[in-house]
Amino acid sequence: MGLAPDMRIAQAVDPDSLVVRYLAFEPMGEARLAGLARMLDDGERAYAARLKVAGEREAYVAAHALVRATLSSAADVAPYAWRFQPGEHGKPRIAGPVAQGLSFNLSHARGMVAVAMSRHRDVGVDVERMEQGKLTMQLADQMFAPAELALCRAAPPARLTDALYDIWTLKEAYIKADGGGFTIPLQSFAFTLDPPSISFDPSRAGDPAGWLFRTLRPAPTHALAFAMRHPRPADVRMDVQPMTEDALLRLASTTN
Numbered sequence: 233m234g235l236a237p238d239m240r241i242a243q244a245v246d247p248d249s250l251v252v253r254y255l256a257f258e259p260m261g262e263a264r265l266a267g268l269a270r271m272l273d274d275g276e277r278a279y280a281a282r283l284k285v286a287g288e289r290e291a292y293v294a295a296h297a298l299v300r301a302t303l304s305s306a307a308d309v310a311p312y313a314w315r316f317q318p319g320e321h322g323k324p325r326i327a328g329p330v331a332q333g334l335s336f337n338l339s340h341a342r343g344m345v346a347v348a349m350s351r352h353r354d355v356g357v358d359v360e361r362m363e364q365g366k367l368t369m370q371l372a373d374q375m376f377a378p379a380e381l382a383l384c385r386a387a388p389p390a391r392l393t394d395a396l397y398d399i400w401t402l403k404e405a406y407i408k409a410d411g412g413g414f415t416i417p418l419q420s421f422a423f424t425l426d427p428p429s430i431s432f433d434p435s436r437a438g439d440p441a442g443w444l445f446r447t448l449r450p451a452p453t454h455a456l457a458f459a460m461r462h463p464r465p466a467d468v469r470m471d472v473q474p475m476t477e478d479a480l481l482r483l484a485s486t487t488n
């Protein structure tokens with residue numbers, strides 16, 4: 233299908249591999265937005281057109297273009313040809329036999345979007361814009377498990393914001409990899425950091441050894457975490473890279 237060289241994945245995507253792509257973008261203007269939207273299907277384009285806030289519209293289009301480009305880098309399917317359907321609790325998955333076992337998850341924030349992809353594995357990703365006063369201990373009190381609150385309270389003041397965002401994005405990445413989303417009580421599992429690992433409340437069955445988690449700062453303004461369910465996390469080959477708007481636009485202009 234002739235993907236641009238900068239979209240290719242170095243090795244085959246199999247159940248022991250995890251691909252993460254993230255894209256930072258500035259306000260992009262209507263022409264560039266329309267260029268990326270060429271990769272989307274009619275439903276996605278209509279949804280994007282209903283988003284009134286420019287930053288949200290851009291993030292939605294960029295995320296869905298990035299998903300399509302990332303999936304196409306692992307299969308001989310054109311970016312615009314992918315079709316999706318919601319699974320239980322709304323987690324989108326690829327519709328039809330073309331899926332070839334590929335699994336993915338996406339996240340959008342203002343200025344940054346991210347995608348995780350594997351094959352026959354549950355994956356989740358979350359990206360958050362780190363804004364002054366957005367994620368406070370007061371908010372964490374309502375969302376974090378007691379052990380996570382204790383970890384944050386013990387953090388040196390200079391580390392507190394990072395700890396809050398690491399835990400928040402890890403929690404989101406986990407509930408998105410699981411697929412349960414909002415239906416999973418946020419206090420029924422807890423993260424420790426450095427390295428990130430999960431523990432489960434007795435109310436929630438789960439094997440902490442069956443998960444891979446990572447956090448990163450793709451930019452000083454954004455926090456990102458991803459999760460993958462895997463029986464041997466140490467065996468997972470990770471391919472985590474930034475993508476550029478220009479590379480996506482080149483792909484959009486050559487494939488549709």
Ligand SMILES: CC(C)(COP(=O)(O)OP(=O)(O)OC[C@H]1O[C@@H](n2cnc3c(N)ncnc32)[C@H](O)[C@@H]1OP(=O)(O)O)[C@@H](O)C(=O)NCCC(=O)NCCS
Nearest residue numbers: 321322323324338339340358375400403408411412413414
């Ligand atoms: C989807 C959900 C799981 C995450 O939403 P979010 O963080 O606001 O948004 P993100 O940009 O990271 O992810 C949205 C994408 O996740 C995907 N998604 C939707 N439902 C999903 C689910 N059940 N599981 C996994 N992914 C899902 C979709 O692709 C969606 O994007 P789209 O609508 O453009 O296709 C949300 O429903 C949710 O449950 N949020 C929890 C909010 C919360 O209390 N967080 C505090 C954590 S400490």
